[in-house]
Amino acid sequence: MPDTTISRLSDQSVNTLKGVGPAVADKLAKLKIRSLQDVLFHLPIRYEDRTRITPIGHMRPGFSGLIEASVHDAQVQFGKRRSLRVRVSDPSGLITLRFYHFGANLRAQLLPGTTIRAWGEARRGASGLEIYHPEMKIISSSDVAPPLDDRLSPIYGTTDGLHQATWKKLTDQALRHLQSQAVDELIPSDYLSSELPSLSSALMMIHRPEPGMPLSSFVDGTHPAVQRLALEELVAHHLSLINLRQTYRERASIPILTDGALAASLLAQLPFKPTEAQTRVSGEIANDLARPEAMLRLVQGDVGSGKTLVAACAAAHVIERGYQVVIMAPTEILAEQHYQSFREWFEPLGVQVSWLVSKLSAKQKRDTLAGIETGAIQLIVGTHAVFQNDVNYSNLAFVVIDEQHRFGVDQRLALRNKGVNGAPHQLVMTATPIPRTLAMTAYADLDVSVIDELPPGRTPIQTVVISNSRRDDVVERVRANCLQGRQAYWVCTLIDESEAVEAEAAEEIAQSLTAVLPELSIGLVHGRLKADEKADIMQRFNQNEIHLLVATTVIEVGVNVPNATVMVIENAERLGLAQLHQLRGRVGRGSDESYCVLLYSPPLSNTAKSRLSTMRETTDGFLIAERDLELRGAGELLGTRQTGDAAFKIARLDRDQLLLATAKYVAESLYQDNKPAVRELIHRWLAGKEKFANA
Ligand code: ADP
Ligand code: MG
Numbered sequence: 001m002p003d004t005t006i007s008r009l010s011d012q013s014v015n016t017l018k019g020v021g022p023a024v025a026d027k028l029a030k031l032k033i034r035s036l037q038d039v040l041f042h043l044p045i046r047y048e049d050r051t052r053i054t055p056i057g058h059m060r061p062g063f064s065g066l067i068e069a070s071v072h073d074a075q076v077q078f079g080k081r082r083s084l085r086v087r088v089s090d091p092s093g094l095i096t097l098r099f100y101h102f103g104a105n106l107r108a109q110l111l112p113g114t115t116i117r118a119w120g121e122a123r124r125g126a127s128g129l130e131i132y133h134p135e136m137k138i139i140s141s142s143d144v145a146p147p148l149d150d151r152l153s154p155i156y157g158t159t160d161g162l163h164q165a166t167w168k169k170l171t172d173q174a175l176r177h178l179q180s181q182a183v184d185e186l187i188p189s190d191y192l193s194s195e196l197p198s199l200s201s202a203l204m205m206i207h208r209p210e211p212g213m214p215l216s217s218f219v220d221g222t223h224p225a226v227q228r229l230a231l232e233e234l235v236a237h238h239l240s241l242i243n244l245r246q247t248y249r250e251r252a253s254i255p256i257l258t259d260g261a262l263a264a265s266l267l268a269q270l271p272f273k274p275t276e277a278q279t280r281v282s283g284e285i286a287n288d289l290a291r292p293e294a295m296l297r298l299v300q301g302d303v304g305s306g307k308t309l310v311a312a313c314a315a316a317h318v319i320e321r322g323y324q325v326v327i328m329a330p331t332e333i334l335a336e337q338h339y340q341s342f343r344e345w346f347e348p349l350g351v352q353v354s355w356l357v358s359k360l361s362a363k364q365k366r367d368t369l370a371g372i373e374t375g376a377i378q379l380i381v382g383t384h385a386v387f388q389n390d391v392n393y394s395n396l397a398f399v400v401i402d403e404q405h406r407f408g409v410d411q412r413l414a415l416r417n418k419g420v421n422g423a424p425h426q427l428v429m430t431a432t433p434i435p436r437t438l439a440m441t442a443y444a445d446l447d448v449s450v451i452d453e454l455p456p457g458r459t460p461i462q463t464v465v466i467s468n469s470r471r472d473d474v475v476e477r478v479r480a481n482c483l484q485g486r487q488a489y490w491v492c493t494l495i496d497e498s499e500a501v502e503a504e505a506a507e508e509i510a511q512s513l514t515a516v517l518p519e520l521s522i523g524l525v526h527g528r529l530k531a532d533e534k535a536d537i538m539q540r541f542n543q544n545e546i547h548l549l550v551a552t553t554v555i556e557v558g559v560n561v562p563n564a565t566v567m568v569i570e571n572a573e574r575l576g577l578a579q580l581h582q583l584r585g586r587v588g589r590g591s592d593e594s595y596c597v598l599l600y601s602p603p604l605s606n607t608a609k610s611r612l613s614t615m616r617e618t619t620d621g622f623l624i625a626e627r628d629l630e631l632r633g634a635g636e637l638l639g640t641r642q643t644g645d646a647a648f649k650i651a652r653l654d655r656d657q658l659l660l661a662t663a664k665y666v667a668e669s670l671y672q673d674n675k676p677a678v679r680e681l682i683h684r685w686l687a688g689k690e691k692f693a694n695a
Contacts, residue, residue: 044154057092234663236685241444251423277453301451303585323397356382488566562590572598
């Protein structure tokens, strides 16, 4: 019974629902579901369409459907695992149902000619298209076939021990409450098109689609209920980022006022001039640094655009004023490389540079920590180690985070107590450009600068796509290249495999290449090596003692060896565009012409084909990001970390691009005039995820 004395669904505990005892309540709490409103905002993650029979001939790998078919044969098979293989067909085709757990009587029931209905996802299996463990019903010929569902079935994201049936009961009850007590509308109606349903009816439609409503209108997001909820979710997401940004920025920081003398001396000793884009972005950063609030700025720049130098100039300003600077890299390989660049640039200027990584000896580490604490060390390069509890800065004022897609929003925020007098200024650098529409949402908590120009004199990389059957040609190309004094990478990729399996595969490839290329010195790096072993190999590659470097994707980010001019990528068809672009960016860093060879094993899927041809057609990271967005969708593109662990419940950044501008506008005006609505929206959509915003 709805309790009329309590007016808001957000105040009513889930404990008032039937079937919610302490055990269920605990499980719900794990999902941050405490009130009836929370139940309502636990939206279905997808729908199953059992409203119609799919002809077997229309089933495709990855596609779930309901089939009605007649049994050919049912056989127990003894492979790696014992299984029951049931071949069934309808007039349009044949498919195999496979069971790994089955009772003796199941096989007995499945006599040839028996009619069955089965629901499940088709996959490519040992005998062509297969469905593993379908939900199956036997419809003997005498029975009347049971009716099909009249509406889509919602499927809820869940946790151990909470079944879909439980979700059905919980949402049924919460929806009944919703009929007498609407959820609060927090977005002023002037912002909502009159075609959109009220929030309450949108929730109703999403949880219980009306009979006959096609799945496509949910998937493509054209349904007004989807639009209504997606808009609100985008607003909430945007608000949480604005909140983060405010929280950080309101922290006082040290204003860095300089005439840039140290940066000028740094530039004067370089053999080249900064590009116009580098100069412009350096100016934007210097302006931020001069302010008393903490800077939070992102520099986007394609691979090789010279982000490191921009960071170094900013560091010079801060060091000139007598404060400490930290450069944080995601891997030890990168930290080492930065350590070398910054030493080369800063030591001649009398600046003390040091580094903090796990391979330091106990004594080195002690000395470094002491130097950081006294302030003798002015510039510290390192991995996450730079922010362990044992590191006490004397007067830290500036942090550079390189290749930030490996750091999350919350980690960024955690730095705010590390500064000498409030939060340190932060500069975040990423080589993974993202399309503008997305940047608006993903980086709402950062100001963005773009280095949209490469240093002059780079010869564009030639990219070729070559089938594995022509591997020998590729080996010859590598041989010729290295015998001319240049170097090459050979990257082995195994997606979804463990580091151990990946390392093993790389070892095998290194061995076979050593056998066919005896005149070359070949090195191997993979994730299982110790940090100092990795660093040692990178060092030898850097000095051209190793000609050909066989590597797993540990090499992906940031490595800079300008003499390397050939990049071979194995199984390129398995990698996403962003990763391929990153890998390719390891070559083309000097003035010699570079090649990228994308090796693939046929046959190629259509998406793999488009990815590889995109790579062949362009080296422009922004264009590649746009294509990536079309091919993969925004969720995957951004990953969850970059969006502050806020995986969207219903919004899809690519699909809902038209809503983004409205969402931004609504969020900004709510933030100005209606703080209670801001809190409530964030809570409603991001409960438990905004912890770091008010920590
Ligand atoms: P990324 O933006 O990918 O991090 P880096 O900062 O590693 O790129 O720079 C790539 C290479 O370009 C380095 O060897 C760097 O010294 C060089 N470089 C940077 N700026 C310029 C410039 N203005 N002119 C010529 N070379 C430059
Ligand atoms: Mg870099």
